[in-house]
Amino acid sequence: MNVRILGRTSRNSRGDGRKADPIETVLRLAVLLSGGTAPTLAWRYLAEGGDPALTAAADAAERGADVGAVLRAAGDSWHGLAAIWSVAVAAGAPLSDALRSVVGALRETAEVSADVRVALAEPAATARLLGWLPLVGIPLGGLLGFDPVGTLLADPFGRGCLALGLILMATAYVWMRRLSRRAQPPRVTPGLEAELWAVALSAGVSVDRARGVIDDLGIDPTGRAEVRDTLELATRAGVPAAELLRGDAWIARYRARTDGRVAAARLATRLLVPLGVCTLPAFLLIAVVPAALAVLRSTALP
Incomplete structure (x- = not known):
């Protein structure tokens, strides 16, 4: 091997x-x-x-x-290995055993991140594509025999439509980008703290020693309450805490995958709001109104 x-x-x-x-x-x-x-x-x-x-x-x-x-x-991609290595060295855990015990957890974490990215990619890409719809209407109007460019640039009313349409397009872009950012998962490794506690306690160190080692790493404290509850349960039941902590880590990864998919589904719905409020009116102002204005003025001529 x-x-x-x-x-x-x-x-x-x-x-x-x-x-x-x-x-x-x-x-x-x-x-x-x-x-x-x-x-x-x-x-x-x-x-x-x-x-x-x-x-x-x-x-x-x-x-x-x-x-x-x-x-x-x-970089962020190495934080999991860095934390595991540091805890194993500080706690005196066998390095090969510690790494083998968490390789599956790291693989599941990568799969969670990939699932969330794939789920978010479709609504975000659709929103970006539809965001260019108002400008697509300009050559479409030219193919129908109108002069949208001349109307938008030469006519005072057309210039007002163009300016307002571009403002609405920019507003829709910023709005949709913020919605996409909010739907992104937090940049933390789900269940990492529980895995680190399991590595440290498996080495036979005390809870206080394990807490000191892990606190020195500056891990995000979001999972600290769950770890504390698990340690208290293990103490009351008189069972080893390491396996309970690994179970907590698996549940955290499962919840992260579920939350990511739910966020992607919500994003697909929420993106309809800026599309309806900003993108569609921008299309009307940039593509439809100049064509209608050209038709009206051509029919008004003697």
Whole structure:
């Protein structure tokens, strides 16, 4: 297994230096460490692919610096691996076991994010397409034998229609963009804090020690109340808290996927409001009114 993984990494080093996938990196790192490879050497093997984040992590490992801090600085996509690595090192958990236990969670998190992006893509793309509808009406009017460009630019009433139509188009664009942003999921990894607690407690550290390690990472505190309730339940029932916490993490990811799909469905409906209030009147002002004005003036001529 090690030979195949290292061989593939070496081929990447002779390739185009593509960016590494964090989930694939976690899995490879777990396999290398479980095979007896030293952490410093494992990071160096993975860095042969040319990814800047892994190169920085390998350099930090060789210097004895905080690899987790380096990965956190490399971007949002590496935050999950960075947090897991930091907690496992600080709690003294076996690195390979910790990475193996969360690779499925990271994969599910990526799937949740992908599902939400796909669900939001259709209503957002439809809104962008319909947002250009008023300008599409100008060449359409020309094909019907009218002169919408001349009416919009030369006629005072036409210039007023053009200005008001463009203002409505800009308003619709800003309005729809804000609605799309509000529908985006929060930039946090659902269930990450529960997974980190499970890693720390599985290493046998106390609750106070685990809390100190996780607080040092600056994780978003949205899931802190759920973690506290789970720890209290485990204490009252006299059962290990790690499995309960992993269950909480799975539920958080399930809720994130459901909330994302609901937000996409609501977005498709809410986008109809700016389309009806702004885009349709803009189409009438820019495309229909100049054509009607041209017809009226042509019939009014002796």
